[in-house]
Amino acid sequence: MISDENNSKKCRVFLSAAETSGDRLCAKLISVLKQKNPDIEFVGLGGENMARAGCEIIVNTTQKAAMHYKALLKIFFFLKVFKKARRYFENNKVDLVIVCDSPAFNFHIAKAAAKSNVKTMFYVAPQLWAWAPWRIRKLKRLCTAPLAALLPFEPEWFGSRGVDCRFVGNPLLEEIETSKIKPKDYRGFSIASAHIALMPGSRPAEIKTLWPAMQQMARRLKARHPGIKFTAVAADENVLKTLKKTELKILRCNYATDAVFDTAKKVDLALVASGSATLQVAAAACPMAIVYQSNKFLWETIGKRLVKIPHLSLVNILAGKGLVPEFMPYFTSVSPIVEACEKLLNDTEAMKKLSTELNTLLQPFNNTNAAEAVADMAISAISETNK
Numbered sequence: 001m002i003s004d005e006n007n008s009k010k011c012r013v014f015l016s017a018a019e020t021s022g023d024r025l026c027a028k029l030i031s032v033l034k035q036k037n038p039d040i041e042f043v044g045l046g047g048e049n050m051a052r053a054g055c056e057i058i059v060n061t062t063q064k065a066a067m068h069y070k071a072l073l074k075i076f077f078f079l080k081v082f083k084k085a086r087r088y089f090e091n092n093k094v095d096l097v098i099v100c101d102s103p104a105f106n107f108h109i110a111k112a113a114a115k116s117n118v119k120t121m122f123y124v125a126p127q128l129w130a131w132a133p134w135r136i137r138k139l140k141r142l143c144t145a146p147l148a149a150l151l152p153f154e155p156e157w158f159g160s161r162g163v164d165c166r167f168v169g170n171p172l173l174e175e176i177e178t179s180k181i182k183p184k185d186y187r188g189f190s191i192a193s194a195h196i197a198l199m200p201g202s203r204p205a206e207i208k209t210l211w212p213a214m215q216q217m218a219r220r221l222k223a224r225h226p227g228i229k230f231t232a233v234a235a236d237e238n239v240l241k242t243l244k245k246t247e248l249k250i251l252r253c254n255y256a257t258d259a260v261f262d263t264a265k266k267v268d269l270a271l272v273a274s275g276s277a278t279l280q281v282a283a284a285a286c287p288m289a290i291v292y293q294s295n296k297f298l299w300e301t302i303g304k305r306l307v308k309i310p311h312l313s314l315v316n317i318l319a320g321k322g323l324v325p326e327f328m329p330y331f332t333s334v335s336p337i338v339e340a341c342e343k344l345l346n347d348t349e350a351m352k353k354l355s356t357e358l359n360t361l362l363q364p365f366n367n368t369n370a371a372e373a374v375a376d377m378a379i380s381a382i383s384e385t386n387k
Helices: 020-036 048-053 068-091 103-115 133-142 154-159 204-224 237-245 260-266 277-283 296-306 314-319 335-345 348-361 370-385
Strands: 011-017 040-046 056-060 096-100 120-123 147-149 165-167 195-199 229-234 254-257 269-273 288-293 326-330
Touching: 011 020, 011 068, 011 103, 011 370, 020 040, 020 048, 020 096, 020 120, 020 370, 040 048, 040 068, 048 056, 056 068, 068 103, 096 103, 096 370, 103 120, 103 133, 120 370, 147 154, 147 370, 154 165, 195 204, 195 260, 195 277, 204 237, 204 269, 204 288, 204 335, 229 237, 229 260, 237 254, 260 277, 269 277, 269 335, 277 288, 277 314, 288 314, 288 335, 314 348, 326 335, 335 348
Parallel strands: 011 040, 011 096, 040 056, 096 120, 120 147, 147 165, 195 229, 195 269, 229 254, 269 288, 288 326
Antiparallel strands: none
């Protein structure tokens, strides 16, 4: 690779996203940065969204995205990616590196940038407050520009540990006018005609473990209350095909694609895979039960020793209490989840109270624009670098 360190006059930002969600965040950020400074060049690791936004992709990392132990199957691919990133930093002028989410992957990219003395910004604060808080020392070494946080309590947590952290909002909630959403009324509601959403997530591992389980939960509820209706939400067309292919026909599910918030507005209760979708459901003031399946042996031997907080779902973390039923993790029996849902559906007052509390939970996210805020932070970091 030919070095352009002495020849490039333009400012260059290197972005790194390992999953489709990060690819989308970076794409939006690139568009905003272009508006603020047309002279910035963009290069990095990501996918089609970043490429369409105008980023030169040196490796498409989103096609190989993996979670937890499955990443081991692709370890050689990722090692090559890390090596390529190191070489790029060594041979090219980079004014700022922005790593987006996926901390297990992006800590390596930030480390490579640090070796070449390139300032690095983390867009989406790693959830060290939930597990592995000792990694704060590594973050302090590698995050050399302000940390962009999507949750309002994070600046205080990271700031008290010596990391400059700023709340920027959450892109998933920016297009939702939460101030116009009212709590669900449940006037005349009966469990006999309840409408329930099934939201099994987007990643293959989530679909594999949660979709069959959610269908079993739905089947049990329908056996007791034949009039219950179900709408399953697929993240995209590929997920939709998977859900339909493996559907229990007895449920007669309706389907919606990429419509978490819109579906949550229409239903009485949602069964949701743990993750960002829970915030969209909360924004719709929709009562929910949150689930995540795990390996019991790994949880007992390792998982619960790493977790340092009483609640694991984003909704309950933001509430600071067990606002909604969460089963994280659950193992083989769906019975406790079914019972929790039925208990809630049989208590109209509890449903109304929960809807009201969810309606106020996300007020800190009102009038925020993450891409705008992060773009301003990035431009400020670049200016300080080039003084």
